[in-house]
Amino acid sequence: MSHHSSPARAARLWSTVAAAALVGGTVISGCSAPGADPAAAPTAAAGPTQASEVTCGTDPVTMKGYFETGFPLPKNLTDEFTKQFPNVKWDVREDQFAVITQNAPRVLSDDPPDLMRLPQVSELVKDKLLLNLDNYAKAFGWDAWPASQLAQMRVSADGTRGTGPLYANGLNFSLTGLFYNKELAAKIGMTSAPTTLAELDAVLAKAKAAGITPIDQFNGGATGGLAFPLQNLMAAYGETGAINDWIFQKPGATIDTPSNLKAAQHLQKWITKGYFADDINSQDYAAMMSAFIGGKALFIFDGDWESGNLDKQMAGKAGFFLMPPSQAGGKQGAMSAPLTYGISAKSAHPDCAAFFLNWVATNQTAREITVSVGGSHPMGPSDAYMPAVKAGTVTAATLEAGAKVGKDNGAMDFIANATGAIYAKSWTPNLQKLVASKQTPEGMLTSVQKDYEAQIAK
Template sequence: MARRGRSGAALVIAMGTLAAACAAPGSNSPQPAATSAAAPSTAPTCGTAPITMNGYFETGFPLPKALTTEFTKQHPNVTWNVREDQFAVITQNAPRVLADNPPDLMRLPQVSELVKDSLLKNLDGYAKVFGWDKWPASQLEQLRLGPGGRPRGEGSLYALGLNSSMTGIFYNKKLAAKIGMSAPPATLAELDAAMDKAKKAGITPIVQFNGGATGGLAFPLQDLMASYGPAAPINDWIFQKPGATIDTPSNLQAVQHLERWIKAGYFQKDVNAVDYATMMSRFIDGQGLFMFNGDWESGNLDKQLPGDVGFSLMPPAQEGGKRAAMSAPLTFGIAANAKNADCAAFFLNWVATDKRAREIGVEVGGSRPMGPADAYMPEVAADKVTAATLAAGADISKDNGAMDFIANATGAIYAKSWTPQLQKLVAGQQKPQELLKAVQADYTSQLEGN
């Protein structure tokens, strides 16, 4: 998922000696993508000897840092040496970092090519011994890949999520009150009307980012795709299913609707120059009514604007229609040659099962932690935006409307296709019907090139 800022680097590891029970489930050498890792007889741990974990995380998002800090409190023999980069940089650096300076734990971009190149550790052995394969299957579907990295959605497990994130619409309640909006729009037409009222009242309807290599107009576009059409064909395209296409009539309606918002002036004029951090700063400063973003910001917004932010899923085109949204794990993986793979796997399991870790996932991450269906869930006050995002996640599950992020279809599709094409749409240099054809052509070319 889009989400949010990023970083990476080679780090020095002070390697401790692990007990025999901590033997890695499989060789530390890169495995062919189709090879499953054997499960150890007992679950690995981080042992008791000093270990320095090598991490490569995304900058700008406090959840991983909060979790690693708490982990060290509970396991004081484990310290963390973490490099951070923006997600766009991680996307570009991932193959080199995983090959040359393999981290123990890494925030991952799209994973198909990384699996094809045997850069990620196969987690099947860990899944068996920790019981991850008994979690709800939908939690891990997006992290499974077939031989050679295709298709996604089935096969071996190569990553895990710190939580399950979801995108939707945040809104400023004080600005909403100024235009008479007392509840989230129930239909796409109502959302359009609210934006029009805001524009006429001198309020910027949408604060969004679209600058740099990973632009944010993909968020509202995918939400519009969810309003106009079913989620399954979009997931098929993202998962590289044979014959799948993004160039469909309902997706064309979505791009056309986005273009209408652009031409109506609903986005700030400099949207193509705005990065993620600037978008967040402007929204927190009250400079716009709506923001299309993910629940990973819920905890932050509850602190920055307590009681003043609402959240809703994108409304359907027709009243009563089912809702869908980008809902995907905050993906982390273990390098194939990681020196402390067992401890990294133990950490990932701890994130999903430890009571305090799950509390941090909700309080800081703003979204539902992954893990067993009956796992502990902390209570959240009803007036917090985090409560709204958690409720929205439950609605998505009920409607079976979870989609992976359209930027995850291939390793290069976000930076080299979606972002420049959407930037051209903003600049009036691209038409909706040609945008989808261009993205589909890039997708086909990238798949054939692999």
């Protein structure tokens, strides 16, 4: 085989490159900048202000839904809704939460669902992709619900979360804390939930000494699950209000505070004492759940979305308590977030979607489904109907804990929700480095704060 001598070939190559550059340049200069200014989209609150006017009507309606895979609650609710309102059918698409998070802006603008499972809403509101629900809230009296239930889904004009118009609602609101294996707890003599952080430390030390893995927690891949114990420790050492301010992007808020540093140092102590399973940096959420259900660890930090599941798979063998306070009798905090569902600004049936959200919170059967299938507390007024739960179950324990958090005003959103990228790109790598002793507690907080400021400045 032979080929042409180089000069001719090189000349041809260069002319091709030049032509390509020329074509590329022309096309680029011929194109306008990508994206459109969303200012044209409507921003005022939509819908009528009388509850009687907000219905699904009587004509056949097909509601377009975009839900999260792996959680049966929305499907159970929409099925029951169709039973009660037979003119409403559902066309539901499902994806994993991570996929929904990444697709949310494009789906809301290109293929607008009537009802969609949402990640943190502030960036979606900034892009004017979500319907303002204030008029529905007024019509249905959502404003009379405990304010903490809806605060996380309010976004003010300056982009701060926590106050301002309402852009989503919840199917329920979840609560996090420590789940424990009752058999392993009995082995080391833990008969009741620890009441202080020091007591919890003692239980962890006892478990370690007895050869039981004290805590298992997912922390591998892009999922830094140590954010759960870290934030619980933050609430034990400091005020939940300041943590919420940071998550809601209040101007000047910082995560790099003295009490949060104490919390991070406490977490580091747990790591260096070997209280976590030694392979947490390679475990994903499913691996943690199967290890815990398989009796391989005393504790996991997780949320009540698992209550129903654990009542089935570990019937009678699993318990739950809130993170104990640093001082006996102190206030208790917990991450608590609504199972957020919103309506696209371009939805074809916004009234019916709003009517459904109100029905989920107020209909007796819907509330029963929310508790029995979802395991979490239903939304709605504090004096609303509560279905009976069997005593001694995990579900009963988490619902009871919810009442305590409500009384202590200790509900916090997740530190992972502060911005769209803070979890995958900042908390996760930093927490993984903390596990491998490649990051210090101080360094972690400084680094996360720096990323946070850069992401908000975008």
